[in-house]
Amino acid sequence: ADGDLLFNVNSDIRFNPRAAEQPEWQNEDHHEEFLPTGETSIDSYPNWLKFHIGINRYELYSRHNPAIEALLQDLVSQKITSVAMKSGGTQLKLIMTFQNYGQALFKPMKQTREQETPPDFFYFSDYERHNAEIAAFHLDRQVELICIKRKGEILILDFRRVPPVAGRLVNMTREIRDVTRDKKLWRTFFISPANNICFYGECSYYCSTEHALCGKPDQIEGSLAAFLPDLSLAKRKTWRNPWRRSYHKRKKAEWEVDPDYCEEVKQTPPYDSGTRILDIMDMTIFDFLMGNMDRHHYETFEKFGNETFIIHLDNGRGFGKYSHDELSILVPLNQCCRIRKSTYLRLQLLAKEEYKLSLLMKESLLKDKIAPVLYQPHLEAMDRRLRIVLKAVSDCIEKDGYDNVVENDFNTDLNTVTTER
Numbered sequence: 001a002d003g004d005l006l007f008n009v010n011s012d013i014r015f016n017p018r019a020a021e022q023p024e025w026q027n028e029d030h031h032e033e034f035l036p037t038g039e040t041s042i043d044s045y046p047n048w049l050k051f052h053i054g055i056n057r058y059e060l061y062s063r064h065n066p067a068i069e070a071l072l073q074d075l076v077s078q079k080i081t082s083v084a085m086k087s088g089g090t091q092l093k094l095i096m097t098f099q100n101y102g103q104a105l106f107k108p109m110k111q112t113r114e115q116e117t118p119p120d121f122f123y124f125s126d127y128e129r130h131n132a133e134i135a136a137f138h139l140d141r142q143v144e145l146i147c148i149k150r151k152g153e154i155l156i157l158d159f160r161r162v163p164p165v166a167g168r169l170v171n172m173t174r175e176i177r178d179v180t181r182d183k184k185l186w187r188t189f190f191i192s193p194a195n196n197i198c199f200y201g202e203c204s205y206y207c208s209t210e211h212a213l214c215g216k217p218d219q220i221e222g223s224l225a226a227f228l229p230d231l232s233l234a235k236r237k238t239w240r241n242p243w244r245r246s247y248h249k250r251k252k253a254e255w256e257v258d259p260d261y262c263e264e265v266k267q268t269p270p271y272d273s274g275t276r277i278l279d280i281m282d283m284t285i286f287d288f289l290m291g292n293m294d295r296h297h298y299e300t301f302e303k304f305g306n307e308t309f310i311i312h313l314d315n316g317r318g319f320g321k322y323s324h325d326e327l328s329i330l331v332p333l334n335q336c337c338r339i340r341k342s343t344y345l346r347l348q349l350l351a352k353e354e355y356k357l358s359l360l361m362k363e364s365l366l367k368d369k370i371a372p373v374l375y376q377p378h379l380e381a382m383d384r385r386l387r388i389v390l391k392a393v394s395d396c397i398e399k400d401g402y403d404n405v406v407e408n409d410f411n412t413d414l415n416t417v418t419t420e421r
Contacts, residue, residue, distance in 0.1 A: 006055040006234055006301060009042060047071040048102035051164065052229045057304045059160040060311070068164055075104055075166040075224040076369050083180040085201050091128045091316075092201040092213070094176070094185075096224065104224040106170070107133055107316055108213045110206070113375040117320035123293035124247050125205060128316030130167065130223035131373045136290060136315035137165040137225075138364040138373075139382075156360055158346060159282060161312040165225040167370030172197045172218045188212075221370055228311070235302040236311070242271070242280070243332045244296045255331060262335035270306040278340050278407055279310045281333055285343065288329040289357075289385050290318030322377035325385055330392060337396035340409045344393060351386055358383045 002008050042050065050067035051060075061068050078098035086093040086105065094106040107130045117126050140162040170176065176199070177189050189199040190212070197218035200207050213220060228234070242265045246253045255261040270276045287295050294317040298310045333339070350357040358379035365373040396405045 004057040004304075005053075006229065006303060007053045009053050046100040046102060047074050048100070048226060051226060052234075055229070055234075055301070057308050059309060060163060061160055063158075063160070071102075071164050071226055072166045074098065074100065074102060075164065075226060076168045078102065080170070080175045080179060083176050083185070084182045085185050085203075090124075090204040092203045092207055093128075094201075103227040105227065106168075107223045107225075109221040110213070113372065116323065122249065123245065123317065126294070126317050126320055127206070129319060130221065130316070131370075132290065132292075132316050132318040132320075133165045133223040133225055134167050134368055134370075134373050135361070135365060135378075136286075136292075136312070136318055137162045138361060138368075139289065140286065140312060156350070156357070156364065157282075157286060157343075159286065159309075159312065161309050162315065163226045163228055163311075163313070165223050167221065167368045167373065168224050169219050169221055169370065172199065172213075172215045172220050236299045237302045238297050238299050240297055241295050242268075243284070245293065247296065255335070256328070259335065262332070266336070274307050275409075276306060276310075277336060277338060278409075281336065281339050282343055283310055283312060284330060284332040285339075285347070285389055286312060287318070288326070288333075288389060289382050290315065291321055291324075291326055291329070291381070291385075292318035293326055293329060319374060319378050322375065322381040325381070325388060327388070330389065333389070333392055334396075337400050337405050339393055339396075339406055341406050342409050344406055347386060347390055347393075351383075351390060356383060357386050 042053070045053070047067050047070040051065075051071050054061050054065050054067065056062075078100055080096050081099055082097045083106075084095050086095050091110075092108065094108075095103060096106050097103050107128055109130050110127045111129055113131065138156065140157055140159045172189075177186060177197075180186055185199070185201050188201050188207075189197065190209075192198050192212070192214055194214075195217060196214045198212040198214040200209060200212040228236070242261075243255050244253060246256075258264075265271050266277060271280070283295065283298065287293075292315060294314075299313060300306075300308050300310060349355050350360070361374070361382065362372075362379055365371055393405065
């Protein structure tokens with residue numbers, strides 16, 4: 001139904017290829033501005049636009065959308081035409097614009113694969129990791145198996161709520177310094193004593209000469225996350241996560257001290273009806289598998305009201321520790337004791353030896369240009385955390401009964417997941 005699509009592509013809104021300079025679609029009668037080719041068919045749209053028009057009430061992209069693989073290829077191969085610092089946030093991020101007018105958020109490499117978050121770091125001062133962004137995208141979607149024994153397709157979490165992300169090696173001289181019009185960024189470039197090109201930009205944390213990002217001599221690794229549609233075209237609503245941490249060195253959040261906190265949440269809109277509480281449980285499991293403690297807010301598309309999915313944005317603080325499982329991330333599941341049947345069955349499948357989560361993730365991540373994306377102990381930690389999640393669900397079922405814990409989101413007639421995901 002048209003109401004389930006973010007954009008109606010049959011409308012009179014026309015694509016303006018000058019979107020990089022003016023991020024909006026034109027509704028004027030200038031036929032030459034439909035597309036660079038002058039065509040109007042969807043086939044001739046750039047892949048980033050195909051991604052945008054595929055967004056619907058239930059997911060960011062459909063399971064077999066060919067534009068997603070093509071978009072991932074664009075993220076690593078398209079010529080970068082301009083670069084600017086992203087405002088807001090605590091750490092340096094760059095907005096990169098491509099030759100086909102697509103845009104992506106670049107997070108540069110700050111830690112090696114083997115480094116863990118120092119034990120004395122608070123979650124809110126942890127580094128944002130480029131490889132965590134890439135791994136989060138792969139965890140959220142599906143992987144096509146290439147192993148002979150398991151030929152075919154197996155989905156990992158199959159949420160499809162993370163925008164496409166790919167790793168890329170960027171030339172700091174040609175692809176950042178020489179194309180930026182951001183003078184504040186340009187001024188922070190320098191040559192290190194080791195004769196490497198470095199820069200540090202402007203931000204709240206880690207933007208100084210001492211924390212500069214240096215190339216070898218001018219190549220830097222990073223993640224590129226495809227932009228969602230401009231807010232002028234598709235407004236998003238920002239929600240405070242009910243299980244948000246205190247972001248304070250000494251204070252605790254209410255959920256940390258009140259074991260019945262979920263009952264209070266379930267009486268508050270939008271958690272008192274619809275699927276939002278189940279979406280929070282999906283997000284909780286997603287974050288626990290990654291070790292991400294930094295989920296303070298989440299977003300939804302305003303057009304779809306409360307009956308829509310949560311967008312899993314900003315996953316850079318995942319995969320910081322492989323030697324520690326942060327059980328507090330799982331508190332929403334332990335308190336609410338609710339889970340979708342589709343999610344529960346998938347988790348059970350990923351715990352089986354032949355569909356082991358760590359093996360599927362490793363296989364999926366091999367496709368990325370900067371593979372290996374995750375250090376092996378991080379992959380093994382996901383298997384361990386998966387067992388912890390399944391034990392938590394099992395305890396809930398024992399306490400409250402299967403039907404009160406596991407929400408049947410399958411259409412019994414078609415044996416498929418209902419659209420009310």
